[in-house]
Structure formats: C-alpha cells, structure tokens
Amino acid sequence: SQQGEEDPQALSxxxxxxATMNCSYKTSINNLQWYRQNSGRGLVHLILIRSNExxxxxxxxxxxxxxxxxSSSLLITASRAADTASYFCATQETSGSRLTFGEGTxxxxxx
Amino acid sequence: GAGVSQSPSNKVTExxxxxxxxxxxxxxxxxxxxxxxxxxxxxxxxxxxxxxxxPDKSGLxxxxxxxxxxxxxxxxxxxxRTQQEDSAVYLCASSLTVLAGALHFGNGTRLTVT
Numbered sequence: 192s193q194q195g196e197e198d199p200q201a202l203s204x205x206x207x208x209x210a211t212m213n214c215s216y217k218t219s220i221n222n223l224q225w226y227r228q229n230s231g232r233g234l235v236h237l238i239l240i241r242s243n244e245x246x247x248x249x250x251x252x253x254x255x256x257x258x259x260x261x262s263s264s265l266l267i268t269a270s271r272a273a274d275t276a277s278y279f280c281a282t283q284e285t286s287g288s289r290l291t292f293g294e295g296t297x298x299x300x301x302x
Numbered sequence: 303g304a305g306v307s308q309s310p311s312n313k314v315t316e317x318x319x320x321x322x323x324x325x326x327x328x329x330x331x332x333x334x335x336x337x338x339x340x341x342x343x344x345x346x347x348x349x350x351x352x353x354x355x356x357p358d359k360s361g362l363x364x365x366x367x368x369x370x371x372x373x374x375x376x377x378x379x380x381x382x383r384t385q386q387e388d389s390a391v392y393l394c395a396s397s398l399t400v401l402a403g404a405l406h407f408g409n410g411t412r413l414t415v416t
Contacts, residue, residue, distance in 0.1 A: 222403060233306070233393055233407030234345075279344060283403075289358060290335070290405060292345035 196293050197280055203299040210267040212296040214280030215260075221283045223256055224290070225265050228277045237265075237278075242285075272302045304328075306408035308394050314414045315384055323379045323411045327396030334377050335395045335405060336369055345393065351377065352399065384415045 198213045214223070222241045226234040240247045240256045240263065247254045253266040267274055277295045284291065307326040315321050327334050332353045337345040347361040351371045362368070366384075371377040381388055391412050395405035 224404065226405075226407075231409075233409045234395075234405070236404040236406070239403045281345075281405075288333075288352065289347050289350060289361070291347060292337070294344040 197278070197296045199296060200294070201297045201299070203301065204270060206270060206272055206300055206302050208270055208300075210270050210274070210298055210300070212265045212278050212280075212298070214263045214265070214293055216263075216280075216282045216293075217261065218282075219285045220258075221285050223254075223263050224281045224283070225252075225254060225263075226279045226281060226292075228279065228295070230276075234279065267298075270298075270300045272300050274298060274300045306394055306396055306406050308392075308408035308411050310411060311409065312412045312414075314416060317386060317415055318383055320380065320382045321384055321413065323381075323392050323394075323413070325377045325379070325394030325396075325408060327375065327377070327394070328406055329375075331396035331398055331406070332374065333397045333399050334371055335397075336377070336379050337393045337395065339391045339393055339410070341390075348379070348392075381413075384413075386415050389413055389415045 196215050222239050224239045225237045228234045238249050238254050240254050251268045256263045277297050279292050279295045281290045281292045309324045335350040336348040339345050349359050349369050351357045366382045369379045391410040393410045395407045397405050
C-alpha cells in the first residue's frame with residue numbers, strides 16, 4: 192500500500208492563483224519530500240522537510256509538515272502555466288531507507 | 303554525464319522474451335533505486351542499492367525480476383519471460399547516499415510488452 196496519499200488527485204486553476212496540495216502518510220518518517228514530474232519525464236526534486244521541521248520555503252514553494260497529523264502540504268504561490276505537472280510526495284520512513292511515493296496530484300494551470 | 307542516464311528510452315518486446323534495462327547513475331552517488339510507474343499512477347518501489355551493502359529487494363514483484371549493480375556504478379534491471387502486466391515506465395534514481403535525501407531521476411525506460 193502507498194505510504195503517501197495526495198489530495199486532490201487533480202487540480203485545475205488559473206494563472207496567478209495559488210495551488211495547495213496535501214499529502215498524508217501512515218508511519219514515522221525521517222523526512223518528507225516533494226517532487227514534480229512533467230509528462231514523459233523523470234521526477235525532479237523540489238524540496239525536503241525533515242521530521243523536526245514544521246515549515247520550509249523555496250522560491251514560490253512553501254511546504255508544511257505536521258507529524259502529529261501525519262500530513263504535509265505543498266503551496267505554490269502565483270502559479271504559472273509552466274507549473275503544470277504532476278506533483279508527488281515521498282516519505283523516508285524511520286524503519287528503513289527506501290523512499291515511498293504517493294499517487295500524485297495532477298496540477299493544471301490555465302493561462 | 304551530468305545526470306542519471308537510462309537506456310533504452312523505449313523498448314517494445316514480445317510476451318515471454320527477456321529484457322534488460324540499464325541505468326548510469328550520477329558519478330559518486332552510492333545509492334541507486336529502481337521504481338516502476340504505470341500510466342497515470344504513482345511510483346512503485348522495486349529495489350535499491352547502497353554501496354557494498356546487500357540490496358533491498360523487497361519491492362520486486364516476482365522472481366522474474368532481478369537487478370544488479372556492477373562496480374558500484376551501472377545497474378541493470380532484468381525482467382525474464384515478460385508479461386503484458388510488466389508494461390510500464392521503469393525509472394532509475396540515484397543519490398549521494400540512501401540517507402542523503404533528494405533523488406535524481408533519469409527519464410525512464412518505457413517498456414511495452416505485446
């Protein structure tokens with residue numbers, strides 16, 4: 192079963208709006224990561240947040256982590272058409288070293 | 303090269319044939335992962351290698367799947383007696399170490415079993 196589950200599965204917004212994607216997971220983690228995948232390509236790492244961190248920023252990206260609720264959110268501010276992609280969360284569990292991915296959120300930003 | 307390289311980019315094979323997929327990780331990266339992604343789905347973990355440690359093979363779906371990593375660098379994923387359900391994109395990724403965090407992905411091999 193998937194460790195991370197993203198919500199929503201699909202999101203369509205207008206350029207300039209903010210996009211929020213959520214991720215829930217089941218076990219204790221060392222860190223949680225967000226990746227982006229453009230159609231037909233490999234995944235690109237966006238940001239990593241450690242289990243002892245609550246919030247992290249990188250450019251237009253803001254990630255929060257709530258370990259008590261076992262959830263994370265990715266906020267993309269002032270979205271652009273070029274942000275259209277699938278976004279995946281991935282967790283590295285404390286019990287092992289593998290990185291487990293969720294099903295992803297398909298984000299469409301309309302110009 | 304600068305990134306993770308996978309070959310071939312596309313592979314069409316007949317059911318029952320064996321296939322080999324290759325991954326060249328980033329130089330100096332000791333951890334190497336293989337994932338499988340079906341159309342419109344998330345990533346399914348297959349196997350990872352970390353240095354000289356025994357690989358974690360717990361994600362391999364059947365004994366038709368095997369992988370090796372020679373000299374701590376190039377890895378090959380072999381699928382024997384391919385089945386139609388093996389059709390997917392096979393993604394390879396590397397990182398400095400297993401605990402280093404960010405994975406660097408190749409663009410994958412799209413396998414189609416007819």
